[in-house]
Amino acid sequence: MSLELFGHPFSSYTWKALIALYAAELEFEFRIVDAEHPDNVEVVQSAGPLAKFPVLRDGENMLFESTTIIEYLSHHHASDMLIPADPDAAIGMRMLDRMFDNYVMEPMSQVVQEYIRDGENPDEARVAEARGKLERSYAWLEGWLQFYPPMDHVTLIECAAAPALFYADWVSPISSQFPRLRRWRAHLLQLPPVAQCVEDARPYRPFFPLGAPDRD
Template sequence: MMLTLYGHPFSSYTWKALIPLYANGTEFEFREIMPGDEFIAKAHPAGKFPVLIDGKTEVFEATAIVEYLAVHHPGTAALIPADPGEAVVARMMDRFFDNYVMNVGQLVVNAYIADAQSPDPMQVKAGKDGLLRSYGWLENWLSNNSLPPHVSLVTCAAAPSLFYADWIERIPADCLRVASLRAEILALPAVARCVDDARPYRHYFPLGAPDRD
């Protein structure tokens, strides 16, 4: 039975699940979620996506989906490093990109969703300041460390995180390593495909999608 992924092309966490599938050429069916989708309401405890179906197995949360694919549908892209120590670093950086880039940027997005004309300034400031802090931390970390080869769990988390975060708060000029990583990841075929598939939905971006990327 073919894998089925439920999600939306503009969703950052859906990208995270799509990238490993594209990178390894894994056969799957993509089902775009529509408002009020009953399956997602039952499959995910909070009614969120993405959700991966593999026969009778249901996997939710994007990180868990990448881990599942690494175990049950491996390919040429080693999603999880074979070395246990390197795998720990990969999982740590996965959490960094989700929690301190993607979720921090979401604070600003949520403020604009709540009130596009007058977003909560405290919420916007918290999100933008948090992104600048994360950019600075990552710039320093990259000066002393290296990420696993693409495409890994880190790639899957970093791609949507840095893509959308830079729309919310531009990567500063003094964070050259971070900007270079973003450009490098966006050039990967699996990531570029996600970017292109999401183009028709850019009007959904509550801050107004910039005319770039």
């Protein structure tokens, strides 16, 4: 049985797993999770406590959480190309993975959730606080990028960074005071595995709660 990924093309965390699958050139079946595919919804609901996607099914193995999926792919299917075998290098990579999930993706999601809750009257204090966190993360990443030149090889870092920065820039645009970060985001979006995710998600842009910008 081939690998199966359950998720949605517009989901940032689904992107994270898809980028790994595309980069490793692994054969898999994509199972979209929406109201028109109740069987796929049922699989996701059975996989984890909060019925969140993505979910990877590999025979009898069922995994949820995108980082766990990438760890599994790297160990079982991608010969450590996504996460290095060297433990110290892997620790550094995992730290950056958490950076993007917790300090970029999470505050971006907080803003989006406010507009889902009430698009006409979001809690401006909460939105401002979340955007402030994004600005601090942008500043930290701008400094970190002095030591991390853009690469064409996709690792766990690129899998985490590309969707996080793609959507974060829609919520709180990366300003010209962060030139390295702006250049790196543009570089990430040109990587073939990421570019495929961008194109596959394009039909769903009208559903973005803040209104998708006319770019990217």
